[in-house]
Amino acid sequence: MEDLLQIQELRVRFLNAAPDRWAVNGVSLSLRDGEILGLVGESGSGKTVTAMSVSGLLPAGKTEHSGSVRLAGREMLDCPERELRKIQGELLSVVFQEPMTSLDPVRRIGPQVEESLRLHTRLSNRERKARALEAMAQADLPEPEVLYKKYPNQLSGGMLQRVSIAAAIVSRPRLLLADEPTTALDVTIQAQILALLKKLNREQGMGILFISHDLNVVRRLCERVAVMQRGKIVEEGDVEEIFRAPRHEYTRRLIDAIPRRDRKLL
Secondary structure, three states: OOOOEEEEEEEEEEOOOOOOOOOEEEEEEEEOOOOEEEEEOOOOOOHHHHHHHHHOOOOOOOEEEEEEEEEOOEEOOOOOHHHHHHHHHHOEEEEOOOHHHOOOOOOOHHHHHHHHHHHHOOOOHHHHHHHHHHHHHHOOOOOHHHHOOOOHHHOOHHHHHHHHHHHHHOOOOOEEEEEOOOOOOOHHHHHHHHHHHHHHHHHHOOEEEEEEOOHHHHHHHOOEEEEEEOOEEEEEEEHHHHHHOOOOHHHHHHHHOOOOOOOOOO
């Protein structure tokens, strides 16, 4: 069976960067239907630019790129905008690090959760609202009917991230691209969001590409992980195997940087 996502020899360079400075430099990666794959690395390693390539969000006219990014057999690089919007409405959704960047502060929650249905389907107002309330319940938001009428500034950070997840899953995508979705949250809420993503993957069979700088978070959620450094994948494999026996020095440094209870504070 064909992989849901296939990235082959992806190279991306921003045109305002030095000619030899590739943000992504020869990345090849695949993700199976229903799999949770982690992409981990420090800031500037190229993981977010890789995610932008997958989601079709590379800034137009500002990058040079080559290689291939195929989602369900469809090429995402240089995809015509009309076709790209259709793919984004049917196959792919994105959850960002800061929910306020994707939520309009002056619009009520409900219509924002419905937005992709309004843009990409012919569902009636009643049908869109029913789907939005269902997605909000699936995202473990309490009292969806009440929250539907609220504004973003009336919700906590953790609740807003759940709203973002509801908006992402309302179209029932095959791939959820989660770009550092727990970084701005405290440890307790972070654990809840990771549990929610696992539940969505299990119940809906949704593939997840999870972007993070935190290898410990990736370990709690993902089955496989790819480690990026300076635009390249330096190690890839089963999460537990990599934790037991990392092959690359950079991966060992990431593991060593994870706080442990048995370490004494200096």
